[in-house]
Amino acid sequence: MKLSRRDAMRGLLSWAAASPLSFAADEKKVIDYKDPLYGPINIFDFAALAKKKLDPMAWDYLDGGSEDEQSLRDNRDIFSKLIIRPKALVDVHKIDMTTELFGKKIEFPILLDPSGGKNCFFPGGELEVSKGAAAQKALHITNGGIDDFLESGKGPEVWWQLTTGGQLTNAQSMRSFVKRLEAQGCSGICFTIDIMHVSHRERDMHNKLERSWCETGLPKRDAQGRMPEAKNPWRAGLYPSRPFPTPTWNTVRDLRQMTKLPIVIKGILTGEDTQRVIDVGGNGVIVSNHGARQMDHVGSTLEALPECVRAAGGRIPVMIDGGFRRGTDVLKALALGAAAVAVARPYLYGLATFGQRGVERVIELLKTELALNMGLAGTPNIASIDRSLVRFRNETQW
Numbered sequence: 464m465k466l467s468r469r470d471a472m473r474g475l476l477s478w479a480a481a482s483p484l485s486f487a488a489d490e491k492k493v494i495d496y497k498d499p500l501y502g503p504i505n506i507f508d509f510a511a512l513a514k515k516k517l518d519p520m521a522w523d524y525l526d527g528g529s530e531d532e533q534s535l536r537d538n539r540d541i542f543s544k545l546i547i548r549p550k551a552l553v554d555v556h557k558i559d560m561t562t563e564l565f566g567k568k569i570e571f572p573i574l575l576d577p578s579g580g581k582n583c584f585f586p587g588g589e590l591e592v593s594k595g596a597a598a599q600k601a602l603h604i605t606n607g608g609i610d611d612f613l614e615s616g617k618g619p620e621v622w623w624q625l626t627t628g629g630q631l632t633n634a635q636s637m638r639s640f641v642k643r644l645e646a647q648g649c650s651g652i653c654f655t656i657d658i659m660h661v662s663h664r665e666r667d668m669h670n671k672l673e674r675s676w677c678e679t680g681l682p683k684r685d686a687q688g689r690m691p692e693a694k695n696p697w698r699a700g701l702y703p704s705r706p707f708p709t710p711t712w713n714t715v716r717d718l719r720q721m722t723k724l725p726i727v728i729k730g731i732l733t734g735e736d737t738q739r740v741i742d743v744g745g746n747g748v749i750v751s752n753h754g755a756r757q758m759d760h761v762g763s764t765l766e767a768l769p770e771c772v773r774a775a776g777g778r779i780p781v782m783i784d785g786g787f788r789r790g791t792d793v794l795k796a797l798a799l800g801a802a803a804v805a806v807a808r809p810y811l812y813g814l815a816t817f818g819q820r821g822v823e824r825v826i827e828l829l830k831t832e833l834a835l836n837m838g839l840a841g842t843p844n845i846a847s848i849d850r851s852l853v854r855f856r857n858e859t860q861w
Contacts, residue, residue, distance in 0.1 A: 500824055501824075503816075503824075504828075505788075505789070505828060506788045506809045506812065506825060506828065506829070507788065509809070509812035509813050509816060509821065509825055510808075510812045512812070512815075512816045513525070513584070513811070513812040514526070516815055516816055517584060517815050518681055518684070519670075520670045520681060520690065521583040521681055523670055523672075524580055524583055524664075524666075524667055524672060525584060525808065525811055525812075526666075527664055527665075527666035527667065527756070528754070528755035528756055529662035529663055529664050529665075529756055529758070529759045530662070530663050530759040531759055531760070532755065532759070533759055533760050534752050534755035534760060534762065534763065535754075535755035537755070537763040537766075538752070538754075538755055538763045538764060538765075538785045538786025539786045539788070540763070541763040541765045541766055541786070542765065542792050544855055544856050545765070545795045545799075545853050545854075545855055546854055546855070547791065547794065547836075547840055547852060548851065548854060549839065549840045549841050550840065550841030550847075551841060553841035553842070553843065555837070555839075555843045557843060558834045558837050558838050558843055558844070559843060560572065560830065560833065560834055560837070560844075560845060561844075561845070562802065562803065562845050564602070564621075564651075564747070564780060564802065564803060565651060565725040565746060565747070565780075567602075567621045567650055569600075569601075569602050569621055569803075570600050570830075571601075571833065571834075572793070572797065572801075572803035572833075573601065573793060573803065573804055573805075573806060573826065573829055573833065574601065574603075574604060574782070574803050574804070574805040575592065575596050575601055575603045575604060575806065575807070575810055575826075576604055576754075576806060576807035577604045577606050577653065577655065577807070578606070578754075578807040578808075578811060579606065579677055580677035580678070581606075582677070582678055582679060582680040583676065583680055583681055584811055585814045585815055585818050586680065588814055589605065589606055590608070590609050590612055591814055591818045591822060592605075592810060592814060592819075592822050593605060593609045593612055593618060593622075594612070594617075594819045594822075595819045595820075595821075595822025595823045595826065596622075596822070596826070597617060597618055597619045597620075599822075599823050599826040600619075601619065601826050602619065602622065602623070602650075602803075603623075604622070604623045604624075604653045604805065605623070605625060606625050607625065610647070613647055613648070614647075623649065623650055623651040623652060623653045623727065624649050624652055624653065625653050625655060626640070626653070626654050626655070627654075627655050627658050628654070628656075628659070628709065628710040628714070631714050631717075631718060632707060634717070634721075637717065637721055638721055641718070641721050641722040644722075645722065645724065649724060650724075651724055651725035651726070651727055652722070652725070652726050652727065653727045653749070654710075654715065654718070654727070654728050655729045655751075656710070656728060656729065656731075657729075657730030657751070657753050657757045657758070658753065658757060659710075660703045660705070662757045662758065662759070663699055664697070664756060668696075668697045668698065668699055671690075671692075671693050671696035671697070672693065672696060672697050673694065673695060673696055673697075674695070675695075712743050713743075715728065715740070715743040715745055716743045716744060719743065719745070725746040726744070726745050726746050726747075727745070727746060727749060727782070728740045728745050728747070728748050728749070729748070729749035729751050729784075730749070731748040731749065731750055731767075731771060732750060732752060732761055732762075732764070732771075733767065734770040734771055735774070736748075737770075737771045737774035738774050741775070741779055745779065746779055747779045747780045747781070747782060748771060748775070748779065748780075748781055748782065749782045749783065749805060750768050750771050750781060750782070750784075750785075750801075751783070751784045751785055751805075752764055752785055754784070754785060754807060755785065755786075763785065763786065764783050764785035765783070765795070768781070768783050768796065768799050768800065768801060769799055769800065780803070781800060781801060781802060782801055782802055782803045782805060783796050783801045783803075783804055784804065784805035784806065784807065787804050787805075787806050787809070788809060789829075789832060790829060790830075790831070790832025790833035790834070790835060790836045791832070791836050792804075793832075794833060794836050794837060794840065794842075794848065794852070795853055797848045798848050798849065798850060798853040799850065799853065809825050809829065810822045810825050810826065812825065813826075840852060
């Protein structure tokens with residue numbers, strides 16, 4: 464069949480529009496690909512760069528888990544057991560990743576988890592992360608210490624404040640805590656409940672890491688490559704104790720009575736505790752094993768997600784973290800019922816290598832991978848992602 468000149472030109476333009484090369488050509492107008500920032504093409508590349516750049520002690524603190532590190536391996540291994548079932552011939556010319564959490568619209572369902580020890584990876588790490596989150600319009604769950612940035616009006620549009628319970632020990636401190644957050648325009652409180660005792664992180668113990676260095680940054684090694692002797696190195700064999708009672712469900716009830724801010728409980732791994740969050744007035748949960756850095760042998764978070772989603776029954780959003788490195792990882796969690804996915808190590812890799820710019824680039828790569836894989840899976844928006852999109856290997860029904 465002989466093509467007219469017009470048909471031939473139309474075919475050429477259609478091919479060009481669909482070709483990845485056309486996107487690359489457009490990007491070259493605004494992106495300098497000689498910039499080392501664009502060398503890594505995925506999160507694993509950023510991890511490899513971070514390992515090369517960081518002191519081995521800092522890398523072990525970033526990369527390690529607790530005790531046998533079984534849950535650390537489980538968090539990643541589970542993704543290979545879950546298979547995507549793409550939907551054919553769906554119009555995916557536009558991909559919409561927007562979602563809503565507690566009345567706040569977010570452009571994509573990838574959140575920045577809280578994480579300690581950022582100054583071991585980059586000076587002023589918390590501020591660098593928050594700047595990266597703001598630039599990419601990501602929801603940032605902050606450890607705190609970024610008050611000036613928030614007051615400048617340039618901080619993240621949506622941010623939650625972390626607490627591990629220290630501000631919740633009595634009514635006076637709890638009231639002061641929530642009043643400050645409300646005045647700052649905080650979007651929610653994230654109460655991490657799985658760190659009432661600090662685990663045995665044996666890489667750090669072998670390294671004789673001084674835990675205070677996680678906040679101040681590692682001291683410099685001497686000419687022989689030796690780290691200064693720690694005054695109080697992380698040790699094994701210390702019987703667990705706390706000087707005051709640890710928080711309980713009544714603590715969450717009390718917090719609920721003092722503020723209208725959403726309260727998200729992070730560190731949930733069972734359906735029973737998901738129900739308890741609802742019972743005491745919590746607004747959401749993050750299914751989390753603390754990046755496999757607290758209790759070991761609890762399995763992966765993706766394994767725990769379905770029972771937590773069932774227990775929530777649509778009454779509160781169920782979010783998740785733990786082991787997420789790819790857009791397909793995020794897509795699988797959304798298919799199993801997660802409202803959003805939170806990440807920490809990925810943006811820490813970016814922080815360690817390029818500071819704020821690295822954080823931004825890692826977020827950009829993750830959200831782009833998610834959008835691409837949504838398109839390839841035939842799911843043009845978040846609402847179109849459901850349980851039918853995935854099955855476990857050897858599963859006969861779904």
